[in-house]
Amino acid sequence: MNRFAEYIIRLRWLIITAVFLLTVYFGYQFRNLHINADIISSLPDDDPVARLYKDIGAEFGGNDMGMIVLETDKVFSVEVFEHIRQITDSIRYMQGVSTVTSLTNIIDIKSSEWGIEIGKLVDEYDFPQTQAELDSLKEYVLSKEMYKGAIVSEDGTAAAIMFTLLPQADNQAVAEEIKSKIERLQLPGKLYFGGLPMMMIDINDLIISDIVWLIPFVFCVIAVILLISFRSFRGILLPLLTAGLSVIWTIGLMVVTGYELTIISNIIPVVLLAVGSAYTIHALNSINHIYLHDRKQALIRAMVYVTIPVILAALTTSIGFISFVFGAYLTMIKDFGIFAAVGTLIALLLSIFFIPALISAFSMYRKQPQTEENKQTILTHKILLPLTELLFKHPNYTFAGWVVILLLFIIGIFQLKTSVNIADYFKKDNPTRIAEDVMQQKFGGSLPVFVVFTGDMQSPEVLHMMMKTQHFMKQDNNVKVAQSVADLIEQMNDAMGEGKKIPDDKAKIEQLWFLLDGQEIMSQLVNDDLSKGIIQSKFASVDSKDIEAFTERMNRFISENQNDNYQIELTGMPSIYVKLNSSLINSQYKSLFIAIVLVILIVGAILRSASKGIFAAVPIIATIVVLFGFMGLTGIPLDIATVLVASIALGIGIDYSIHVITGFNNHLLEKMDAEKSIESVILLSGKAIVINVLSVSAGFLVLLFSQIVPLQNFGLLVAISMFGSGFGALTLLPVILILANRKRRIIANNHK
Amino acid sequence: MNAKLRTFFLIILITIGCAVSVIAQDSDTILKKMDDVMFSPKDMTGKNKIILIDRNGKEEIREAVIYQKGTDKRMMRFTAPASQAGIAVLSLPNDVMYMYLPAFGRERRIASSAKNQNFAGTDFSYDDMESVMFSEKYKSRLIKTEDTVFVLELTPKGRSDYSKVVAAVNKTHFYPEVMEYYDKAGNKIKEAKYTFEKVDKYWNASEIEMTDLKKNHKTKMIMSEVKYDTGLSDDEFTVRKLVQ
Numbered sequence: 001m002n003r004f005a006e007y008i009i010r011l012r013w014l015i016i017t018a019v020f021l022l023t024v025y026f027g028y029q030f031r032n033l034h035i036n037a038d039i040i041s042s043l044p045d046d047d048p049v050a051r052l053y054k055d056i057g058a059e060f061g062g063n064d065m066g067m068i069v070l071e072t073d074k075v076f077s078v079e080v081f082e083h084i085r086q087i088t089d090s091i092r093y094m095q096g097v098s099t100v101t102s103l104t105n106i107i108d109i110k111s112s113e114w115g116i117e118i119g120k121l122v123d124e125y126d127f128p129q130t131q132a133e134l135d136s137l138k139e140y141v142l143s144k145e146m147y148k149g150a151i152v153s154e155d156g157t158a159a160a161i162m163f164t165l166l167p168q169a170d171n172q173a174v175a176e177e178i179k180s181k182i183e184r185l186q187l188p189g190k191l192y193f194g195g196l197p198m199m200m201i202d203i204n205d206l207i208i209s210d211i212v213w214l215i216p217f218v219f220c221v222i223a224v225i226l227l228i229s230f231r232s233f234r235g236i237l238l239p240l241l242t243a244g245l246s247v248i249w250t251i252g253l254m255v256v257t258g259y260e261l262t263i264i265s266n267i268i269p270v271v272l273l274a275v276g277s278a279y280t281i282h283a284l285n286s287i288n289h290i291y292l293h294d295r296k297q298a299l300i301r302a303m304v305y306v307t308i309p310v311i312l313a314a315l316t317t318s319i320g321f322i323s324f325v326f327g328a329y330l331t332m333i334k335d336f337g338i339f340a341a342v343g344t345l346i347a348l349l350l351s352i353f354f355i356p357a358l359i360s361a362f363s364m365y366r367k368q369p370q371t372e373e374n375k376q377t378i379l380t381h382k383i384l385l386p387l388t389e390l391l392f393k394h395p396n397y398t399f400a401g402w403v404v405i406l407l408l409f410i411i412g413i414f415q416l417k418t419s420v421n422i423a424d425y426f427k428k429d430n431p432t433r434i435a436e437d438v439m440q441q442k443f444g445g446s447l448p449v450f451v452v453f454t455g456d457m458q459s460p461e462v463l464h465m466m467m468k469t470q471h472f473m474k475q476d477n478n479v480k481v482a483q484s485v486a487d488l489i490e491q492m493n494d495a496m497g498e499g500k501k502i503p504d505d506k507a508k509i510e511q512l513w514f515l516l517d518g519q520e521i522m523s524q525l526v527n528d529d530l531s532k533g534i535i536q537s538k539f540a541s542v543d544s545k546d547i548e549a550f551t552e553r554m555n556r557f558i559s560e561n562q563n564d565n566y567q568i569e570l571t572g573m574p575s576i577y578v579k580l581n582s583s584l585i586n587s588q589y590k591s592l593f594i595a596i597v598l599v600i601l602i603v604g605a606i607l608r609s610a611s612k613g614i615f616a617a618v619p620i621i622a623t624i625v626v627l628f629g630f631m632g633l634t635g636i637p638l639d640i641a642t643v644l645v646a647s648i649a650l651g652i653g654i655d656y657s658i659h660v661i662t663g664f665n666n667h668l669l670e671k672m673d674a675e676k677s678i679e680s681v682i683l684l685s686g687k688a689i690v691i692n693v694l695s696v697s698a699g700f701l702v703l704l705f706s707q708i709v710p711l712q713n714f715g716l717l718v719a720i721s722m723f724g725s726g727f728g729a730l731t732l733l734p735v736i737l738i739l740a741n742r743k744r745r746i747i748a749n750n751h752k
Numbered sequence: 753m754n755a756k757l758r759t760f761f762l763i764i765l766i767t768i769g770c771a772v773s774v775i776a777q778d779s780d781t782i783l784k785k786m787d788d789v790m791f792s793p794k795d796m797t798g799k800n801k802i803i804l805i806d807r808n809g810k811e812e813i814r815e816a817v818i819y820q821k822g823t824d825k826r827m828m829r830f831t832a833p834a835s836q837a838g839i840a841v842l843s844l845p846n847d848v849m850y851m852y853l854p855a856f857g858r859e860r861r862i863a864s865s866a867k868n869q870n871f872a873g874t875d876f877s878y879d880d881m882e883s884v885m886f887s888e889k890y891k892s893r894l895i896k897t898e899d900t901v902f903v904l905e906l907t908p909k910g911r912s913d914y915s916k917v918v919a920a921v922n923k924t925h926f927y928p929e930v931m932e933y934y935d936k937a938g939n940k941i942k943e944a945k946y947t948f949e950k951v952d953k954y955w956n957a958s959e960i961e962m963t964d965l966k967k968n969h970k971t972k973m974i975m976s977e978v979k980y981d982t983g984l985s986d987d988e989f990t991v992r993k994l995v996q
Contacts, residue, residue: 115860519870
């Protein structure tokens, strides 16, 4: 260990140069940093539901569906029709747009005694002019299922303009162009923009604003805390430097390896600033406490003393992050896990190589040795000392108190909810969220549902089944619209005078098809070689229970109706949400289990005692109970960001327990008295733990100012977990040690 | 201003005016001549092979027999593929169109209020299929003259989905070689390439290749066994004939 420390000091200039060059290199990579706001792209390819959804999007332009809603008093007026036409036309000719559908250009199949008219609902060059014409059009439109609630709201106060994007288009750029183009029209009435492409623009903006505002904010908060704790320039500079460099390296590494910034990896800088500064704080603390005349020797000794605990702390934290790799459904969560872990290790390496090198190279030694080691502070004497007295006086009560608290929170756990609805990511006053609410009220939501039929699309059997499926879907209160090529065939058959049904003769279907061939809508409903067709629908509710009930019923219906001639599959956002939902809970279990086991193993191995490994885990497990209980009681749902908290809290919070137990061990060796050892551990390590809890929590609490709701919750919950695990390490763990020790002593006494 | 100068200016003005009108008339004449080439036969019969080519290069082939009289009467009867054999479309003046579907054993009048919709899966819209003289539908302007072609810019007189059509017209024979269609935003959306052959005394569009540039989809219409002026009677273009 000594040799290792000496090497670092000898190679200090090499280390400093290398760090400088790498920082320049990684910083230079920032120019290629991209933001990926597309949550769909984060769905795993190995999941059949998710893959089908992506495939459908590519083949039928389905999931890249956007919606513009124009809300006015009265849609059926000459003026509003003119506005709808303007919107429709301005999108229609844009690059990257595949289809546009609105009142002014939607297909209509009319039948009369004299024949069929396949054309448009209205003549776009000759809108109905009189109120009587408009009224009769309104009556006609609202009588057709294809239109009602799909492109006009049932109450006739809102019209929707739907568009799909070409699969190869840059969705975000096209959506942005659409939005600005429509806004420039300056139409009267309220405009809402919805659907995933539109949400992506917003998410993108939110990610940028978070990065721009939150990172400097965290920087300042941590600087203030460091100032209070160390009261020296060096004490502020070095921890922030390590954290800052680890952010630059990590993000640079993400760019080099071809990863993009997502709604989740967006918080890596905040996480690293909060976590990464801790290792340097430890190292500095240790350097501060060792005063020898030979400064170099002092530095070496400090390094020897601190290296192992710091490695241990970084290792456990990384385990917390890396545990997501094994449990998460969304690739962006896995990516976050990998890079947060990498960043943590970078911060570790910088703390043990770069910081000592820097101190020795620039003689940044402490100017005055701390004269008073155990300075009387409010913290130690007003809080920690009374605390130890309480613990020794009433260990049983303290323990019982914890049990009661935990029982209370366990009740909360049963109320824990999950949320995967993307609209919930936005604050209540965010325009996108408001738009989503409007879509839900007036147009049956914006969650696309697809039932995919593989088989001969011109066979009567398949088309019959499609109609049957549509009728079944509409029995659900949350399904207002469902549309497929079967509808068109029925309407055509009716127009041929044979009733509104699917003809039983395939030849008839083929000939009706001849008339429909080439209609714009067809490419959204069937593929080119007619081997695949979809029912397009929307689901109105975002409630997990409704979604689950619907997908369960649909899946049962599908499995009952599968057949050799065709294959039916369900996909769409509800199915994805169900997957996401169950995966949230699964991945929570999995990553938490992995993290706990690994941490117990590592701590047990280092302390060479299985029981101490388990003791160390007790406060953190209690914290996790408190965390989930708190979420249940306050209604904060488990979502793509809050699912990360438990494992992160475990990775960081375990450090406090490790400090207490290693301190206890060291003191026990010196004093041979368990109770005395516990007292001095609480007084000494207690101070470090409290400072660490405060600085990490403050860093994460900055996320309360995030624009993205799950990240706000994430910040709050990590802070609560830090308090919980710090408090647990200072109360629950000592009490367990006291009680275990007393028991051992009693047993020992009995054996005497 | 003295009288001489006034006369001089007048002469110049008249000269310029004449020059302008000569150019204008020129483009109209070219278009008129193109119409003559395309619409002068009294009647025409022939076989039409329609090849649809999707963006992956996959082909679908349809065949039909075509009878046409004058510019506004046309009967198209499909012979292949088997599923479409017997389907017939009768186009009469004033946008009157009937369709016969053999599987239903009955005809229906078809109205297509949407002329911008594509005809039966091809890249030709109903508008493109219409046999209306170009000089009736479009105003023309000569943009440039190249080695072998005049390039005309045609702007629709009435309603149309196109903002303009740019036509390259053969200098010697006045048939169109290429037509480019532009949408209202000014993007080129379709392109038609013509191959003309002389059959009897007329120029016949033996192949038209229409490409939808947005969808990357192509339609080739190949004419064969073309006969002109065989004396088709109006009786060939009735609903009764359609159903047969």
